[in-house]
Each structure stands twice: as C-alpha cells, then as structure tokens.
Amino acid sequence: xxxxxxxxxxxxxxxGFGLIINIPHQALNLAGWIGTLTWGSYLIVQAFDxxxxxxxxxxxxxxxxxSSMAARYKKMPAIIFNIPSLVSFVPGSQxxxxxxxxxxxxxxxxxxxxxxxxxxxxAIALGFLLAELLNRLIAFxxxxxxxxxxxx
Amino acid sequence: xxxxxxxxxxxxKAGKIMxxxxxxxxxxxxxxxxxxxxxxxISANTYVTITGVMMSIQGxxxxxxxxxxxxxxxxxxxxxxxxxxxxxxxxxxxxxxxHQRLNTLDxxxxxxxxWLQLVGAALVSGPLMIMFRQEIVNTWPTVVIGTLGYxxxxxxxxxxxxxxxxxxVAALIIGFGAEWAVQIGWGTNVNDIIIGSLMPxxxxxxxxxxxxxxxxxxxxxxxxxxxxxxxxAAALGFGIAVVITLS
Numbered sequence: 001x002x003x004x005x006x007x008x009x010x011x012x013x014x015x016g017f018g019l020i021i022n023i024p025h026q027a028l029n030l031a032g033w034i035g036t037l038t039w040g041s042y043l044i045v046q047a048f049d050x051x052x053x054x055x056x057x058x059x060x061x062x063x064x065x066x067s068s069m070a071a072r073y074k075k076m077p078a079i080i081f082n083i084p085s086l087v088s089f090v091p092g093s094q095x096x097x098x099x100x101x102x103x104x105x106x107x108x109x110x111x112x113x114x115x116x117x118x119x120x121x122x123a124i125a126l127g128f129l130l131a132e133l134l135n136r137l138i139a140f141x142x143x144x145x146x147x148x149x150x151x152x
Numbered sequence: 153x154x155x156x157x158x159x160x161x162x163x164x165k166a167g168k169i170m171x172x173x174x175x176x177x178x179x180x181x182x183x184x185x186x187x188x189x190x191x192x193x194i195s196a197n198t199y200v201t202i203t204g205v206m207m208s209i210q211g212x213x214x215x216x217x218x219x220x221x222x223x224x225x226x227x228x229x230x231x232x233x234x235x236x237x238x239x240x241x242x243x244x245x246x247x248x249x250x251h252q253r254l255n256t257l258d259x260x261x262x263x264x265x266x267w268l269q270l271v272g273a274a275l276v277s278g279p280l281m282i283m284f285r286q287e288i289v290n291t292w293p294t295v296v297i298g299t300l301g302y303x304x305x306x307x308x309x310x311x312x313x314x315x316x317x318x319x320x321v322a323a324l325i326i327g328f329g330a331e332w333a334v335q336i337g338w339g340t341n342v343n344d345i346i347i348g349s350l351m352p353x354x355x356x357x358x359x360x361x362x363x364x365x366x367x368x369x370x371x372x373x374x375x376x377x378x379x380x381x382x383x384x385a386a387a388l389g390f391g392i393a394v395v396i397t398l399s
Binding site for chain 2: 005006009010012013015016017018019020021022023024027039075076077079080082083084086087088090092093095096097099100102103104124125128129132
C-alpha cells in the first residue's frame with residue numbers, strides 16, 4: 001500500500017510541476033506516467049539497498065530514454081517530458097539539511113550533506129548522458145532494422 | 153521586406169521565442185536551421201546564446217541579431233513553435249503566414265492562469281513532502297504554505313521583475329510561515345514543512361537545461377544557465393538560513 005501510495009504521489013507531483021512550468025495539456029498525462037515509472041524503478045533500487053545515488057542514476061536514465069520516446073510519439077520537444085518528471089529526484093531534502101546545518105554552525109554535518117548533494121546531482125547528470133547514448137543506440141538500431149525490413 | 157530578410161526575421165523570431173521561454177539551445181539551433189532550409193536557404197549560419205540570437209545567410213548581404221532581455225518559463229510556447237515549424241516543413245503554411253503566426257504567439261500572454269499554477273504548487277509541495285519524509289502529519293500546513301510561497305514569488309516576480317529577489321522573499325515567507333504553523337500547533341516539524349513548501353520554487357528548468365546544453369557542447373549557454381540555477385538556489389538557501397538563524 002505504501003508503494004502504491006508513493007507512486008500515486010509521484011504522478012501527482014509531476015502533474016503539479018507540469019502545471020507550474022506550463023507544459024501543453026496533451027503532454028501532462030504522459031509526463032506523469034514517466035514520473036511514476038521512474039519513481040517505481042527508484043523504489044526497486046531502494047528495496048535492494050542500492051542507495052539514493054544509484055537510484056537517482058537509474059531514475060534519470062529512465063527519464064531520458066522514456067522522454068525521448070514520448071517526444072517522438074507526441075511530436076513535442078523532449079524537455080516537455082523530462083523536466084517535470086525529474087521533480088521527484090531533486091535532492092531537496094539534502095539541500096535543505098545542508099543550508100540548515102551551515103546556518104546553525106554544524107559544519108561537519110553540513111559538509112556531509114553537501115557531498116551527498118553533489119553525488120546525487122552528478123548521478124542525475126551522468127544518467128542524462130547515458131540516456132543520450134542509449135537514445136542514439138536505439139535510433140541507430142531502428143534505422144538498421146527499417147533498412148533491413150523495408151516492407152514493414 | 154526582401155525574401156532573405158523575411159527568412160532571417162522568421163528564424164530569429166522563432167529562436168527568440170524558444171530561448172525566452174526555456175528551450176535548450178541545441179533545439180533552438182535545430183529549429184532555426186530547419187526553417188531556413190525549408191524556406192530554400194541551404195547555407196545558413198546561426199549563433200544562439202541565452203542572451204541573443206544571430207543569423208546570417210552565407211554569401212549574401214543578410215545578417216541580423218536579436219537580443220533577448222527577459223527569460224521566463226512557458227514550455228507550451230516552445231511546443232507551439234515546434235508545431236509551427238513542423239507545419240511549415242510539411243508545406244501546410246507558407247513563410248509570411250509562419251512569420252505572422254510567430255508574432256501572434258510572441259505577443260500572447262501565458263495561457264495557464266494563475267489559479268492553475270497555484271494548484272500546481274499545491275500538488276508539488278504536499279506529495280513531495282510525504283515522499284521525502286515518509287510522514288503525513290504535516291501535509292496540510294505544507295500545502296498551504298507552499299501555495300502561499302509560490303503566490304508571493306509570482307506576484308513579486310511580476311511587479312519587481314527581479315527573479316532572485318522574489319525567490320529570497322518567498323523563501324523568507326515560507327520559513328516564517330513554517331515556524332508560525334508549528335508554534336500554533338498546526339504542524340509538528342518545521343524542517344518537513346520547509347522542504348515541501350520550497351519544492352515548487354526549485355529551479356528545475358535552468359538546472360536541466362544547464363546539463364543538457366553543456367553535454368551538447370554549448371559551453372557559453374550551459375554554464376550560464378548553471379549560474380542562473382545556482383543563484384536561484386542560493387537565494388532560496390539564504391532566505392531559509394535567515395529564518396533558521398533568527399528563530
């Protein structure tokens with residue numbers, strides 16, 4: 001029940017961020033589903049003790065690949081799908097704890113949270129890079145397949 | 153207007169709308185080149201940064217610049233430029249119509265009304281607080297304060313037009329609101345309320361575009377957007393730090 005609740009919340013949050021940055025109405029539902037699926041994969045990584053950083057990496061790879069597919073399907077720019085779906089992966093909690101501990105003078109803990117923040121952000125950026133690689137690979141393979149089977 | 157001038161004006165207009173409303177640079181470049189090619193120009197050059205768009209047609213006396221002074225986030229306009237470019241590529245509309253449609257699009261105001269954005273802010277702040285902190289006691293204070301913070305940010309940004317100052321003030325309001333909610337016994341945990349309420353203000357678009365632009369090799373615009381995201385995050389952080397230090 002807890003997991004289903006989290007997935008529903010992920011969908012709602014992505015929908016909300018989509019409303020804030022004004023993505024087209026037709027894209028809202030699909031962006032929400034991408035957010036839900038990738039948050040599900042993050043939860044699976046968490047269930048196997050993969051850690052937040054690896055979970056964010058897997059999530060952002062998923063967002064990159066799925067957004068590019070959605071962009072091709074809906075004929076819209078890919079950023080319309082990947083910016084809202086990323087909102088659940090933003091390390092807001094760690095960023096807040098970093099600011100709080102710096103303000104209170106707990107520098108040891110603050111540096112710890114800063115490192116976590118850098119790791120998570122780096123993982124998301126790396127995930128986008130890997131997703132770009134996968135997208136090119138998928139495009140190349142579909143092209144080869146189409147050339148090999150021109151009758152379909 | 154000669155044919156070359158019209159082509160350049162149309163491409164520049166399309167580029168300006170896309171950069172102003174939060175598209176990534178490589179897509180702007182791509183769209184401008186496509187419009188030029190579909191209008192019959194094979195050797196066009198474009199140079200796109202987040203503060204200005206330039207375009208020239210090789211071998212002819214035609215080069216123009218368009219400056220970009222304001223940047224907001226409205227991805228629907230980006231999608232509409234994309235749509236218009238596709239229609240032009242499919243020869244559904246001709247070049248003067250495209251130019252005129254782009255002008256209309258540029259002059260149009262945001263199509264999502266304020267109340268819908270406030271609903272969006274409420275939907276972002278509450279659910280993300282529950283997802284991050286695994287508790288539901290503080291949901292309603294988070295939703296209300298998150299919506300209030302976004303409203304303050306929106307109004308200040310509209311009238312002051314200084315994004316970073318608006319973010320700072322919104323963060324202050326959120327921080328004091330969270331303290332107040334806990335003091336009157338409505339919420340139980342200041343940290344959770346602040347984390348959730350700040351989420352609608354997170355600079356998601358500049359951050360994502362910074363990564364995508366830098367990876368695509370646009371070393372002028374990518375880091376510039378990164379700086380924009382960093383200053384936004386710092387403004388939010390300073391606001392919260394002030395509240396934490398005072399209370």
